[in-house]
Amino acid sequence: xxxxxxxxxxxxxxxxxxxxxxxxxxxxxxxxxxxxxxxxxxxxxxxxxxxxxxxxxxxxxxxxxxxxxxxxxxxxxxxxxxxxxxxxxxxxxxxxxxxxxxxxxxxxxxxxxxxxxxxxxxxxxxxxxxxxxxxxxxxxxxxxxxxxxxxxxxxxxxxxxxxxxxxxxxxxxxxxxxxxxxxxxxxxxxxxxxxxxxxxxxxxxxxxxxxxxxxxxxxxxx
Amino acid sequence: xxxxxxxxxxxxxxxxxxxxxxxxxxxxxxxxxxxxxxxxxxxxxxxxxxxxxxxxxxxxxxxxxxxxxxxxxxxxxxxxxxxxxxxxxxxxxxxxxxxxxxxxxxxxxxxxxxxxxxxxxxxxxxxxxxxxxxxxxxxxxxxxxxxxxxxxxxxxxxxxxxxxxxxxxxxxxxxxxxxxxxxxxxxxxxxxxxxxxxxxxxxxxxxxxxxxxxxxxxxxxxxxxxxxxxxxxxxxxxxxxxxxxxxxxxxxxxxxxxxxxxxxxxxxxxxxxxxxxxxxxxxxxxx
Amino acid sequence: xxxxxxxxxxxxxxxxxxxxxxxxxxxxxxxxxxxxxxxxxxxxxxxxxxxxxxxxxxxxxxxxxxxxxxxxxxxxxxxxxxxxxxxxxxxxxxxxxxxxxxxxxxxxxxxxxxxxxxxxxxxxxxxxxxxxxxxxxxxxxxxxxxxxxxxxxxxxxxxxxxxxxxxxxxxxxxxxxxxxxxxxxxxxxxxxxxxxxxxxxxxxxxxxxxxxxxxxxxxxxxxxxxxxxxxxxxxxxxxxxxxxxxxxxxxxxxxxxxxxxxxxxxxxxxxxxxxxxxxxxxxxxxxxxxxxxxxxxxxxxxxxxxxxxxxxxxxxxxxxxxxxxxxxxxxxxxxxxxxxxxxxxxxxxxxxxxxxxxxxxxxxxxxxxxxxxxxxxxxxxxxxxxxxxxxxxxxxxxxxxxxxxxxxxxxxxxxxxxxxxxxxxxxxxxx
Numbered sequence: 001x002x003x004x005x006x007x008x009x010x011x012x013x014x015x016x017x018x019x020x021x022x023x024x025x026x027x028x029x030x031x032x033x034x035x036x037x038x039x040x041x042x043x044x045x046x047x048x049x050x051x052x053x054x055x056x057x058x059x060x061x062x063x064x065x066x067x068x069x070x071x072x073x074x075x076x077x078x079x080x081x082x083x084x085x086x087x088x089x090x091x092x093x094x095x096x097x098x099x100x101x102x103x104x105x106x107x108x109x110x111x112x113x114x115x116x117x118x119x120x121x122x123x124x125x126x127x128x129x130x131x132x133x134x135x136x137x138x139x140x141x142x143x144x145x146x147x148x149x150x151x152x153x154x155x156x157x158x159x160x161x162x163x164x165x166x167x168x169x170x171x172x173x174x175x176x177x178x179x180x181x182x183x184x185x186x187x188x189x190x191x192x193x194x195x196x197x198x199x200x201x202x203x204x205x206x207x208x209x210x211x212x213x214x215x216x217x218x219x220x221x222x
Numbered sequence: 223x224x225x226x227x228x229x230x231x232x233x234x235x236x237x238x239x240x241x242x243x244x245x246x247x248x249x250x251x252x253x254x255x256x257x258x259x260x261x262x263x264x265x266x267x268x269x270x271x272x273x274x275x276x277x278x279x280x281x282x283x284x285x286x287x288x289x290x291x292x293x294x295x296x297x298x299x300x301x302x303x304x305x306x307x308x309x310x311x312x313x314x315x316x317x318x319x320x321x322x323x324x325x326x327x328x329x330x331x332x333x334x335x336x337x338x339x340x341x342x343x344x345x346x347x348x349x350x351x352x353x354x355x356x357x358x359x360x361x362x363x364x365x366x367x368x369x370x371x372x373x374x375x376x377x378x379x380x381x382x383x384x385x386x387x388x389x390x391x392x393x394x395x396x397x398x399x400x401x402x403x404x405x406x407x408x409x410x411x412x413x414x415x416x417x418x419x420x421x422x423x424x425x426x427x428x429x430x431x432x433x434x435x436x437x438x439x440x441x442x443x444x445x446x447x448x449x450x451x452x453x454x455x456x457x458x459x460x461x462x463x464x465x466x467x468x469x470x471x472x473x474x475x476x477x478x479x480x481x482x483x484x485x486x487x488x489x490x491x492x493x494x495x496x497x498x499x500x501x502x503x504x505x506x507x508x509x
Numbered sequence: 510x511x512x513x514x515x516x517x518x519x520x521x522x523x524x525x526x527x528x529x530x531x532x533x534x535x536x537x538x539x540x541x542x543x544x545x546x547x548x549x550x551x552x553x554x555x556x557x558x559x560x561x562x563x564x565x566x567x568x569x570x571x572x573x574x575x576x577x578x579x580x581x582x583x584x585x586x587x588x589x590x591x592x593x594x595x596x597x598x599x600x601x602x603x604x605x606x607x608x609x610x611x612x613x614x615x616x617x618x619x620x621x622x623x624x625x626x627x628x629x630x631x632x633x634x635x636x637x638x639x640x641x642x643x644x645x646x647x648x649x650x651x652x653x654x655x656x657x658x659x660x661x662x663x664x665x666x667x668x669x670x671x672x673x674x675x676x677x678x679x680x681x682x683x684x685x686x687x688x689x690x691x692x693x694x695x696x697x698x699x700x701x702x703x704x705x706x707x708x709x710x711x712x713x714x715x716x717x718x719x720x721x722x723x724x725x726x727x728x729x730x731x732x733x734x735x736x737x738x739x740x741x742x743x744x745x746x747x748x749x750x751x752x753x754x755x756x757x758x759x760x761x762x763x764x765x766x767x768x769x770x771x772x773x774x775x776x777x778x779x780x781x782x783x784x785x786x787x788x789x790x791x792x793x794x795x796x797x798x799x800x801x802x803x804x805x806x807x808x809x810x811x812x813x814x815x816x817x818x819x820x821x822x823x824x825x826x827x828x829x830x831x832x833x834x835x836x837x838x839x840x841x842x843x844x845x846x847x848x849x850x851x852x853x854x855x856x857x858x859x860x861x862x863x864x865x866x867x868x869x870x871x872x873x874x875x876x877x878x879x880x881x882x883x884x885x886x887x888x889x890x891x892x893x894x895x896x897x898x899x900x901x902x903x904x905x906x907x908x909x910x911x912x913x914x915x916x917x918x919x920x921x922x923x924x925x926x927x928x929x930x931x932x933x934x935x936x937x938x939x940x
Contacts, residue, residue: 238813250893
């Protein structure tokens with residue numbers, strides 16, 4: 001602080017004899033230094049190290065402070081694009097499954113994405129359990145993908161894991177693909193009765209969202 | 223040429239303004255403006271203070287919860303609160319289950335569609351819902367309220383000058399018009415015999431035109447029963463619901479103030495540094 | 510650059526050299542706001558406001574772009590989408606309050622910038638083009654601010670749009686068709702809101718373009734200075750960087766402190782409560798006022814109360830309404846002619862004793878009175894005051910300034926900036 005005050009002090013009065021080379025360089029009043037570009041002398045700090053270092057420190061601190069401030073302002077400008085509070089509030093829904101007969105499926109909307117809720121028939125369950133899990137692209141058993149005691153309720157996102165199309169097979173009369181589950185018409189992914197990928201480009205099984213039965217028939221998704 | 227045209231234009235405009243000035247003055251003398259009851263007897267909001275006033279103020283959660291109770295049991299019969307969702311009540315200090323219970327128990331249900339018949343129906347509210355309005359639409363609201371429209375209260379404290387104090391003053395401001403005198407001691411009906419409140423309206427000097435369609439909503443002590451045991455006097459209820467409506471209008475006020483202090487502190491340090499930088503650079507340069 | 514002693518950009522390292530030979534953008538910046546731009550050494554704090562206006566524009570563009578990501582330009586959804594931003598969008602309240610108050614601070618800064626130009630004669634030769642471009646920026650800003658104020662679709666938004674487009678209906682013959690064309694209907698509605706949103710998004714970039722021209726024109730003669738004396742030699746100047754970048758950094762800190770104080774602690778201070786009531790085309794607010802920065806012009810509009818015609822015949826040539834509208838636009842457009850109205854060769858008001866008196870005791874008070882009266886209801890006392898102040902305003906620019914610049918005897922000017930600063934005469938070029 002004292003250095004700063006001192007230099008201020010000299011700045012108030014006309015400078016007769018500049019004390020340092022930097023002062024001389026910056027002081028255009030001084031006729032002797034008038035032709036020396038300020039730039040050339042700025043880095044030449046060998047002789048008056050303490051004063052110059054102190055000055056550099058102030059400039060660096062100021063500029064870094066401005067940088068931190070800009071970063072702090074960038075935060076809200078970036079975060080405003082992520083999901084807003086009303087969107088996050090819709091993150092879970094309750095659905096009453098009592099109307100879905102075995103062999104039927106419904107397509108509902110959860111977080112603005114389709115969710116398939118399928119009531120598997122015993123034949124479909126058997127077909128799913130017969131498969132050699134080790135041979136699958138994404139090895140999972142039907143039990144892994146359902147809740148104990150509720151193995152007939154297969155709940156998956158209706159979003160193909162390839163590029164996000166909605167697979168067919170949930171509504172009555174739609175093509176179910178070669179494995180009797182779902183079929184994505186965009187690029188030909190076939191899913192079996194446990195909605196596992198069996199053929200086609202999709203890398204993984206249809207995603208099972210977090211869900212729980214909050215009563216015998218009502219399922220809470222999310 | 224430019225200056226000649228400018229001179230003439232200036233003469234014209236200034237001249238017309240001075241003629242207008244004379245005209246205004248003559249008219250003001252010939253037919254002085256008639257004083258009006260609204261102008262003379264309308265009161266500015268009472269001085270009332272809240273925990274959330276000032277740059278450090280924070281909402282009093284207990285007061286907001288009491289205010290919510292007053293809103294839901296008194297105001298909500300007529301006034302909507304469309305911009306507020308039940309999930310927002312978490313900010314009043316309720317936990318998730320309490321918010322759910324509040325939503326489920328709300329007197330008005332959320333309009334929906336009967337999934338079997340497609341007929342209009344209603345269902346209990348969930349936390350993601352906005353507060354359901356007491357009337358389906360403006361026509362229904364007017365029909366039920368003698369053709370007056372109860373305004374939505376979500377932003378009421380920001381939509382009126384000195385809004386929180388305004389709501390408080392309005393609620394406390396119902397007076398008997400007969401013999402009413404303002405603070406200067408002028409009697410309204412003596413000064414303006416025509417200003418008698420028309421039937422169906424209610425006299426309130428804090429309302430813009432002195433006559434409000436809403437009857438005094440707070441009719442007596444213990445109109446609601448507070449859960450925290452606070453005595454529900456009329457004044458207490460008016461104060462609590464005003465604070466609650468300040469919150470509905472500005473739910474992010476606390477974030478705003480705390481972010482403001484952080485930003486100010488940061489900027490003051492930055493400015494001092496920038497000033498030192500500036501003085502250092504100019505140290506040897508007289509200017 | 511017209512100063513032979515301006516420092517030249519010397520690219521360091523191979524990458525800089527490679528870029529400089531192909532697209533000399535760093536060189537452009539260096540010469541525009543870097544060490545390559547020599548600036549008078551004696552600028553006072555009033556010269557900070559040009560840079561601050563640029564900062565304010567950047568604040569408005571950045572916050573505006575992100576707000577547009579959440580806003581719907583729909584008469585049913587606009588108001589609620591603004592409240593959605595205030596309540597549910599992450600940090601939305603901050604972005605919206607910053608944009609709302611940023612507009613006010615933009616005008617505060619630009620008004621100070623304009624008054625600096627008016628007092629120090631920055632509009633005079635050879636800087637007329639800078640001034641003309643500046644007045645153009647000001648007009649564009651006013652249009653942008655007006656359209657932005659309509660977007661929340663509150664009561665003041667709606668009635669502001671109604672009243673301001675109503676100005677055009679004062680124009681004889683084409684007025685009403687013109688107004689309906691502007692609105693896309695008989696009253697402000699979906700069509701008007703949509704086009705205002707589109708234009709409100711576009712105009713800031715037009716402003717930014719004109720600002721580039723404004724700065725380009727500035728670099729031809731270089732910055733003016735408080736003495737108004739032209740630069741005579743190298744010792745009169747310092748390089749913009751680091752001298753004025755440092756000073757502007759400090760000025761920016763002060764500006765942001767005020768901006769933050771209002772945005773975070775009194776965000777609605779400069780707004781109007783009625784704009785938190787959704788637009789209602791069937792009910793006018795008791796008292797329509799524009800945003801504070803339009804109040805002087807609104808006062809001028811309202812100050813014209815008598816028709817211009819031939820006395821005692823009942824023939825009206827210019828009705829009061831049309832005259833008010835003409836005068837309101839005229840009050841800004843006359844600034845375009847200012848360089849040719851004020852013919853005094855002396856730039857700075859410091860050396861013009863008579864001009865200075867009219868400036869401080871005439872122009873400034875009249876504008877303060879107009880701003881104050883513009884926000885008041887039409888009671889006699891406010892009408893009278895604004896009529897006096899408006900009459901002075903027009904007389905000041907159109908009558909007084911041309912006369913003053915003829916009859917005034919200016920004070921002796923310093924020989925150079927350096928002499929004014931140090932008291933020592935400028936070394937001649939030979940020394």
